[in-house]
Amino acid sequence: MIATGGKSVYGASVGILMLDARFPRIPGDMGNALTWPFPVHYRIVRNASPDLVVRRKAEGMLGAFIDAARELVDDGVDGITTNCGFLSLLQKELTEAVPVPVVTSSLMQVEMVNRLLPAGRRAGVLTISASTLTEDHLRSAQVPEGTPIGSTEGGQEFTRVILNNELTMDVEKAREDNVEAALAMQKEHPDLGALVLECTNMCPYAADIRAATGLPVYSVVSLVSWFQAGLRPPVY
Secondary structure, three states, rough: OOOOOOOOOOOHHHHHHEEEOOOOOEEEOOOOOHHHHOOOEEEOOOOOOHHHHHHOOOOHHHHHHHHHEEEEEEEOOOOHHHHHOOHHHHHHHHHHHHHOEEOOOOHHHHHHHHHHHHOEEEEEEEEEEOOOHHHHHHHHHOOOOOOOEEEEOOOOHHHHHOOOOOOOOHHHHHHHHHHHHHHHHHHOOOOEEEEEEEOOHHHHHHHHHHHHHOOOOHHHHHHHHHHHHHHOOOOO
16 A cells, blocks of 8 residues: 655544634533544634624634634645634635635534425524624525524523633533523424524533424534535445
């Protein structure tokens, strides 16, 4: 066998653009490497705080995200994703800036999930911050107009800890926030057929949401697992 070089990193086909944050990332969180059944390669985008990205549309950060994405490609990744659903705003610019596939947001699943559901059912979005999830974010991810939106905003723990970048989190309270928000959304929208978790920090609670609502739950973990399967198909 003749091995061929050309990369700095091998075997990590997915590169993840990380926010510059210090809040706890438990297993299941996109930023915890134990979450993934395959190797991933991380790059932190310095100064891209949760507050700046979620509450202020990542203003002034496009160049930093492009630079970090190009560094990941130079390192050897075959595709790029991000660890915040609000970065759907950068989908077009990132795909134009790098020569590999890019998937910026879990929100990009909504349209596809709708096509899977029985007649009369539709997917809804559960977000960390409904007050700052704009039409621009949804349009960039091609989320259908009128899609139901639920949120953990106003809960006891989850949204506050993540967006304020706090160093400790009561995981059970965060779990309750996510489950309660999903149940409230299901009650408000009887035609709900599935949930798409916008926030990459919600993934640890996907099974709890599924158990409580009885609905399929799609997250950035499901999206990136699909993405990686195309970048590096299994050999049989």
